[in-house]
Amino acid sequence: MRWVNRQLRRSDRLLLGALPILLLAVAYLLVAASRHAANPADKILPLPSSMVQSMSVLMFQPDQLTGQLVFWADTLASLQRLGIGLGISTLMAICVGLALGALPPVRATFGPLVTGIAVIPPIALLPILFIALGLGETAKVALIVVGIAPVMIRDIAAHVAALPREQIIKAQTLGASSWQVMIRVALPQAMPRLLQAMRLSLGPAWVFLISAEAIASDVGLGYRIFLVRRYLSMDVIIPYVAWIALLAIAMDVTLTFLSRRLFPWAHGDNH
């Protein structure tokens, strides 16, 4: 049988998907164990026991200076920044993207501006944001918004502009005004695409979040990673990175689930 035709059962798929991850974990353990055999004080590849030890301090023992549980305070701060940034970007994508996509005069006026902003590397704007907005939360959220909103806007605008012309004509023969075409024809059909755009923007959003936190912050997952880097604390960095990956996967799965649940018509299954 050709490989292009090989369909796997669900259980087999899960098994095969877990295989490379397990292999990687085992390989890490072997190498870490051999390094520790040679040098018990090795910090580069920590054993799980030392990771558990240092993480339990961060997770369950209040910090002496601030009195907070460091790990959870970091998580909360980062998720808050990410959530606000993603929320603002999504709102902008819907409002601006819809207008750009559906209304040719708006597209002619603001299309070049959005394209111009979208091609600027957001990290290059970070100094401007820090100078203009200070070192507080605003600048970090602004970096996420500047980084992902233009891409999302362009994606939604392109999707709306690519709706079949027949649908727009048909809506007008049903008496719809420009506004009604936008809210009843374009907006609902842009929603599944918006969730898709959010999923794809999550990766860059994390990048911008960690960058902003690394440069100027006093709490956050990215801040902690860059702080403990000074002490070669791989036993904290590795669990933090794994935690970030876990959070990102959870958000991705949630968005996919929401899209299937809210917009079954867009997924071509039998509802």
Next chain:
Amino acid sequence: MSTLLSFRDVWVEYGDRIVIEKLSLDIEAHSFVSIIGPSGAGKSSFLRLILGQEGPTHGSILLDGIPLAPECGPDRGIVFQRYSVFPHLSALGNTILGMECARAPLSARLFGAARRAAKEEAVEMLTAVGLGDSLHLYPAQMSGGMQQRLAIAQALVKRPRILLLDEPFGALDPGIRADMHVLIRKLWSDYALTIVMVTHDIREAFSLGTRVIALDKRRHDPHAPHRFGAVAVYDLPLKERVEQISDERVSITID
């Protein structure tokens, strides 16, 4: 019969390419006009003119004696070959949309008693096109024929003065197409519709229409084929059909 739609000396040009030249004709109320012709002879342009998707380069088009604005409106319904229904709405939602747009300018949604009234009207129309038991299906769950039935219901609920059909049955298989022919004839007589249908199928054009208009280029310059546009080369009233609906003779003016 009264004239509903008149073309007066209409030209359609794109740059120096002439698509339709010097077209003058009248379409009577309650007629079923089939438009045939080879590809590129301006059938679609002709339909877009009536639809208001584009305006004539010269000349004028009058609906009830009033010049048509070059914009689509609810007095002219359309069923395209594809993409006529909204994939994100159920059959019922698709049909109610027309009423919602007219009655709720800001939210384009109806609630309470207004919604119930609109729903009743929509169900009645869906039943008339044979979708009475598929109210809550989404277009993706429907066959091509059902989608076209839905598109017709969606257009008819607005009671358009003219119903335009752009190769509506072209993508359907022959059995379904025959069913659709019966349906559209029935709707045409039940609702006293005026229908203009563009089709590639000559048999369909003659079996459904009360009048068949063939658009083609009358003159042809081999060195500049784009410089002559299409005119109505044949304009055939199909008499027995006309007499079914009225004893009056149909008057046709062709240039």
